[in-house]
Amino acid sequence: MSTTKKKNSKEEGQLETENIDVLGARVHNLKDIDVSIPRNQLSVITGLSGSGKSSLAFDTIYAEGQRRYIETFSAYARQFLGGMERPDVDKITGLSPVIAIEQKTTNKNPRSTVGTITELYDFLRLLYARASVAYSYETGEKMVKYTDEQIIELIYNKFNEKRIYILAPIVKGRKGHYKELFEQIRKKGFLYARVDGEIVELLHGFKVDRYKSHTIEILIDKLVVDEVGDKRLKESIQMAMKHGKGITMIMDKDSDEVKYYSRLLMCPSTGLSYNTPAPHSFSFNSPHGACPKCKGLGRISAIDIEKIIPDNSVSIHAGGIIPLGKYKNSLIFWQIEAIARKYDFDLKTPIKGIPDEALSIILDGSSETFKLENTPLGNSSNYFLSFDGVLKYISNQESSTTSKKAKKWAEQFIKNTLCPTCEGQRLKKESLYFKIHDKNITDLAQMDLSLLSEWFGDLEQHLNEKQQIIAKEILKEIRSRLGFLTRRWLGIFISKPKFNQFIRW
Known part of the structure; x- marks a missing residue:
């Protein structure tokens, strides 16, 4: 009991x-x-x-x-x-000792993607830095890279017994008079240069038209291949490489045929060169890889002209330019009146009747100075000012850190739009021209998980022997992570069929 x-x-x-x-x-x-x-x-x-x-x-x-x-x-x-x-x-x-796991969500970072959070994108960057093929964004040709010995051998094969110029490219398609640059070249002992396709002597004070784009190469040496020894040719090539930042240009004196050679990745037709790629070259979180326009975000804040001038039948005087409001006796309207006098219209002219050049100055500004007459100083004053433009004023207010009110006011005229430079791909132009099996890294980042897994499934068939050796271990890691992600998503879809309606791959 x-x-x-x-x-x-x-x-x-x-x-x-x-x-x-x-x-x-x-x-x-x-x-x-x-x-x-x-x-x-x-x-x-x-x-x-x-x-x-x-x-x-x-x-x-x-x-x-x-x-x-x-x-x-x-x-x-x-x-x-x-x-x-x-x-x-x-x-x-009924209570025992307890443990609480912190409630923590993923940070809402505009730079984060599924690839970066799962570290899959890190392995893609490594793969492209080590096993990709570079192409020229100007011609689409495959980029090449040579050693000094290979360059000399190629010159002998291509220009055997021909008279050639060995040149070092230093300026390509940039404006300026370059007077100081030519003087520096002279002081280094070089007496000739090829300017815009023509060999010229560098006399004291030599310069070019500052308002035109120019291409300039230093003439390092002129010789006949095979008549000089390897030593002179090699020294001239090395000198050209030094001044041309890794690129030398060989020109046939008789036919003007041009060939480029480089220790860097280079387009053989145009001489365009890329730096040797590294993983950060494909990162939109690094200045080495991010698009310089949008800083790797893929989108930019741009001023919406339609919000600034919603109705072009209204005059500036009546408030047709919304940020300015109706006419006031203030500096900005005095400046616009000065512009109007020069282009033969007045502030009561409908905006659609204002000449395009004048409207461009009002919106974008101009370095030209305009004489202000309607000022407290009277018509007899000689008061000149350049005009920064309405758009610049809004941009300055939007980026202002001193006044929240001014920032909020400017934001009403701002729209978020696709970056025109990278078209939303977030990387520098040259980073997008490194490809594996005809796809760049952004193409892969935008693929569905199932298609990406399929693409990596037989990738070795499209790689050469060297690429296969380099990529072997990297591909193992990529496939492992893709397998995990794919199984995870399939598990969700199988357990919750309706979830498929709300989630895109």
């Missing part, structure tokens, strides 16, 4: 601790609630925002469990942990 009583007592004790019972919880927005939660099971607390989920889980159950656990410590240990208040609850039973 005594044995049975002991057994029944043990069973009752087990029943008492099968649940966590919370009685009379009044923490935060909990209104004296009672709840029983089964132990040794996964329980989920759900409800509307503000219904008290966190108050029950963290501020009541977790807080009391932690408080009781800390009370088991010695007085010496508790002095370092500090005291914990008992949550506002009548009674909690």
Whole structure:
């Protein structure tokens, strides 16, 4: 009989601790609630925002469990942990020491993608830095790279017994008079240069038209191939490489045929060169790879002209340019009046009747100075000012860090648009011309997971032997991560068929 009583007592004790019972919880927005939660099971607390989920889980159950656990410590240990208040609850039973895992979501960073978060994109960057093929963004030709010995051998094969010029390209398609540059070249001992396709002597004070684009190469040496020794040819090539930043240009004197050679990746037709790629060359989070226009975001803030001039039948005087408002006796309107006098219109002319050149100056500004007549100083004053333009004023206000009000005012005229330089691809132009199996890294980043897995499935068939050796271990890591992601998404779709309606690959 005594044995049975002991057994029944043990069973009752087990029943008492099968649940966590919370009685009379009044923490935060909990209104004296009672709840029983089964132990040794996964329980989920759900409800509307503000219904008290966190108050029950963290501020009541977790807080009391932690408080009781800390009370088991010695007085010496508790002095370092500090005291914990008992949550506002009548009674909690069945509670054991607890652990709370912090609620943490992924940071909302505009630079983050699924690829960067899973580190898959890091391996793609490594793959493209080591195993991709570079192409010229000007001609589409495959880029080449040579050693000095290969360059000399190619020159002998191509220009055997021909008279050639060895040139170092230093300026390509840039404006300027270059007077100082020509003087520096003369001081280094070079007496001739090829300017815009013509060999000229560099006399003291020589310069070119500053308003035209120019191409300039230093004439390093002129010789007949095979009549000079390897030593002179090699020294001339090295000198050309030094001044041409890794590129030398060989021109046949009789036919004017031009060939480029470089230690860097280079287009053989145009001489365009790329730096040796590294993983950061394909990162939109690095200045080495990010598009310089949008800084790797793919989108830019641009001023919306339609918001500035919503109705071009309205005059400037009547407030047709929204940021300016209606006419006021102020500096900006005095400046516009000066522009109007020069282009033969007035502020009451409908905006559609203003000459395009004048409207461009009003919006974009001009370095030209205009004489202001309608000023407090009167018509006899000689007061000249250049005009920065309405768009620049809005941009300055939008980027202002001193006035939140001014920033908010400017934002109404700003729209978020696709970057015109990279077209949303986020990388520098040259980074997009490194390809594997005819695809650049952005093409892969934009592919569906299933298509990407399929593309990597037989990639080795499209790689040469050297690429296969380099890419072998990298491909293992990429496929491993793709497999995990694919299985994860398939698991979600299988367990929740309706989820497919809301999630795109």
